[in-house]
Amino acid sequence: MNDRILDFAIKYGFLILLVGLVIYFSLSAPGFSSPRSAVFVLQSVAITGILALGVTCTLVVDGFDLSIGAVATSALMLSAYSMVILEQPAFVAVLLCLLIGAFVGLINGLLIVKFRVPDLLATLGMMFLLIGLQRIPTQGNSIATGMSLGNGVVAEGTFSQAFLWIGRHRFDFFVERLVPMPVVIFLVIAVLIWLFLGFTRHGRLMYAIGSNERAAGLVGAPVNTYKVVAYMISGVTASIGGILLAARLGRGDIASGNNLLLDSVAAALIGFAVLGAARPNAFGTAIGALFVGILLQGMTMMNAPYYTQDFVKGAVLVAALVFTFYLSSRRTGAGH
Amino acid sequence: MPEKALEIRGLLKAFGRNQVLKGIDLSLESGTVTVLMGANGAGKSTLVKVICGHHRADGGDLMLAGRPFSPADASDAISKGVVTVHQSIDDGVIPELDVANNLMLDRLVETGSGFFVHEGKLRKEAQKVAASMGIDVDLKARVADLSVADRQMIAIARAMARAPKVLILDEPTSSLSAAEANRLFALIDRLRDQGVAILYISHRLSDIRRVADRILCMRDGSISGVFETQPLDYEAAVTAMLGHRMTEVDISVEKGGAPVLELDGIRLSTDGNRFDLSARDGEVIALVGLLGSGKSRLAETIYGMARLEGGEMRIDGKPFRPASVHDAIAHGVFMSPKDRGSNAVIPAFDIANNMTLPFLSRFSAGSFLQSRRLRSRSREMNERLGVVCQSETDGIGTLSGGNQQKVMIARWLMEPCRVLLLDEPFQGVDIGARRDIGRQIRASARGRATLVFMTEIDEALEIADRIVVMTEGTIAGEHINENIDLAALVSDISGTEAGLAGHSA
Incomplete structure (x- = not known):
């Protein structure tokens, strides 16, 4: 009987907590349960959610990508630079960002599989490198139309309307202008990664690599290729997050995106606890991001001070990790 | 007292x-x-x-x-x-x-x-x-x-x-x-x-x-x-x-058909001795030798993990020089490695996913896995090898050592191959599971050459048609498993007669 309760708690505990949270906020914070508020939550988690889905892929192969936040801000600065200073169209800006994301992922992957640098250190190094690199072209300034480029020259380019559309457009969905574009992109990426990891043979092999790399290699799986691919996915999703951030802000703000790394890693790790998976998974990651978003939105609406947010996020993360590692180890610690 | x-x-x-x-x-x-x-x-x-x-x-x-x-x-x-x-x-x-x-x-x-x-x-x-x-x-x-x-x-x-x-x-x-x-x-x-x-x-x-x-x-x-x-x-x-009497395993020695795997003057290290070996269709060969005798190295060389240092390998008469494990598998060479805990078992997976891992592409349509087919195939293999479990979705970690090994062997018996290499298949396996595995390997031997690498003579006598002794990276002797002269076999594994007296007793 006790085991059944434990099993149930591990499997559904986090989802029940999520539902409970929604009910609690709906009752005590007027306006929380409106469609607008729901969309606001989704919008606030879209970008961190997209980054978290990328990290999930690296966690699956037993890796880790600390450079995602820096990749996102690099993409943000690069898109602003190419449109405002180089005066390129939106299409070129987006393409450049995606290429940079894939390239950074490739370098991360090669550092790890070819040069045998431990994953945390390789991506930490890459994070520092990118944080520095993105400031060099503008001498550390943010990028906006009309900024001075020295010698009395002023930046003439603007963020194109097509680019801003990616970040700001809202689709009609029962209510007029309800669902923002970033939310749609988040949902599409979530479904794609969910299908890829859970239902394709490539995903299955990546999980095998994460669980026992040597054994996976001895059944003929191209271990190094899959690891590099995981980091490239992570790089590309991070650059998509950066593009959406740039399109929402409409300027190349050097200071934005500070929280992206921690928030998205937290979402991915909280995802371990969802449905008792005890391993990285796309559905859990999406739910984890949603959980944090709902918690913060609810607290904001109940007038909790902004500086308590990080504390609450941290507490949720620690609780989720206890769920995953302690409770499920007690359950599966059995066996012969 | x-x-x-x-x-x-x-x-x-x-x-x-x-x-x-x-x-x-x-x-x-x-x-x-x-x-x-x-x-x-x-x-x-x-x-x-x-x-x-x-x-x-x-x-x-x-x-x-x-x-x-x-x-x-x-x-x-x-x-x-x-x-x-x-x-x-x-x-x-x-x-x-x-x-x-x-x-x-x-x-x-x-x-x-x-x-x-x-x-x-x-x-x-x-x-x-x-x-x-x-x-x-x-x-x-x-x-x-x-x-x-x-x-x-x-x-x-x-x-x-x-x-x-x-x-x-x-x-x-x-x-x-x-x-x-x-x-x-x-x-x-x-x-x-x-x-x-x-x-x-x-x-x-x-x-x-x-x-x-x-x-x-x-x-x-x-x-x-x-x-x-x-x-x-x-x-x-x-x-x-x-719970039942131990029965001696009777081997009816199989001579084998056409040669499948031929090793021609190969060397396992740059200063090693050259040797030849030919494995025929339907034949089960046990390569016995002590730790460090080169038998694991030979398995790794045939499976594309180690470089061939000289000589030629052929499969069905065609030159075979695997660049990687992937390449070896593509040529129809399968291997179940020793030390299943570190080399074979995926601890996070259930039985079905562990078993089918090398052949996922055969269970997928356009990259998407067909998990019903995958599970039913695994259920079939579980029955064939007598894996004791509740269902094919049991976690691999819930199985005992012998049953885990059955799953690892089933992994490579699932698809036909030209050469099957089994490195210490009976490591940490009790006598009941050992008999089950041995019987399956012999029953399915036709259509491929089977090489089993092991330390124990007892185990070799139970499974092989031919026993090949390896020492110091080369072949020291060969015996057909029929009225075998144990003393001669033991003396081939030179310098350790005293140590092996107990084994052949």
Whole structure:
């Protein structure tokens, strides 16, 4: 009987907590349960959610990508630079960002599989490198139309309307202008990664690599290729997050995106606890991001001070990790 | 009347609905080696884990030297004088540290052992421990660089350094050569004379014959037989363990058809001796040799993990030079590696996903997996090999060693191949599962050449049509498995006749 309760708690505990949270906020914070508020939550988690889905892929192969936040801000600065200073169209800006994301992922992957640098250190190094690199072209300034480029020259380019559309457009969905574009992109990426990891043979092999790399290699799986691919996915999703951030802000703000790394890693790790998976998974990651978003939105609406947010996020993360590692180890610690 | 070092009465342990130990009564006497035999899933490992403090008993009494004993955890059990050397060696050593530090590790953990490490004193004491165990390795060597056998000896030496009252050895010879096993047996004799109560868990009859003072058999969570009158009745013990009589395996030797794999003047290392070998269709060849005889190297070379250093390999007459494991598999060469724990099992996966891992592309349509087909194929293979489980979606970790190995073998029997390499397929596998696996390998042998790499002659006699002996990276002799001349076979494995006398007896 006790085991059944434990099993149930591990499997559904986090989802029940999520539902409970929604009910609690709906009752005590007027306006929380409106469609607008729901969309606001989704919008606030879209970008961190997209980054978290990328990290999930690296966690699956037993890796880790600390450079995602820096990749996102690099993409943000690069898109602003190419449109405002180089005066390129939106299409070129987006393409450049995606290429940079894939390239950074490739370098991360090669550092790890070819040069045998431990994953945390390789991506930490890459994070520092990118944080520095993105400031060099503008001498550390943010990028906006009309900024001075020295010698009395002023930046003439603007963020194109097509680019801003990616970040700001809202689709009609029962209510007029309800669902923002970033939310749609988040949902599409979530479904794609969910299908890829859970239902394709490539995903299955990546999980095998994460669980026992040597054994996976001895059944003929191209271990190094899959690891590099995981980091490239992570790089590309991070650059998509950066593009959406740039399109929402409409300027190349050097200071934005500070929280992206921690928030998205937290979402991915909280995802371990969802449905008792005890391993990285796309559905859990999406739910984890949603959980944090709902918690913060609810607290904001109940007038909790902004500086308590990080504390609450941290507490949720620690609780989720206890769920995953302690409770499920007690359950599966059995066996012969 | 020898003193009872450990006494267990009515021990119960269940995991969920699964009652693993159903009331175990046993006693270990000081200065006696008690061998514990049991088939797959009989509950041996669980029993050991309860005694060494890894699991808590659900019911029953444990008494250590007459006093109640209920260890809170592994280190509590050790401090009370119950020391266990586990089957997986790397649990017992720290690979990154050198030999001296490994030997003295427990001393460093003791409270009150001082804040600073006295390097000279530590080395001197380590020297003493090593000498008393007959360990002859450089104390400054990193343990990770040592051979498996040396690591095992160090793990055991560490256990000895605690002067235990009760010593539990869980399949200690599974990765030792005959000479090394003999060193271990000598050590066991010495400890027995010092009055240590030893619980020795093994599947190998040759080991059991060598060390046992008494035998306990476990079956299905209970003790099914106790044998303590000399001479010990081994056949009755095996019967008690299996629940049916041990039958000799009859091999009707298969000559084989056309040659499938031909090795022509190949060399395993740049200064190695050249040798030839031809494996024919339908034939099962056992390559026997001690640790370091080059048999693992040969397996790795054929499977594309190691570079061929000279000569030519051919499959069906066509030159074969695999660039990678992937390439070897594409040419129809499959291998089940030794040490399934580190080389084969995916611990996070269930049986079906473990089994089908190499052939996922055959179970997918446009990259998407067809999990129903995958599961039903795995269910079929489970039945064919007699894997004991609730369903094919059981986690691989819930299976006993023998059943895990069946899954690993099934993995490579699922699809047809040209050459099947099995490296130590019976490592840590009880006699029942061993027979099941051997029967399946022989029954499915037609259509491919099968090479089985093993240390034990007993095992080779059970499975092979032809036995090829390897020493020092080359072939030392060849025997057809029919009225085999054991003395000649043993002398081919040169310099170790004494060590193998027990095996062929």
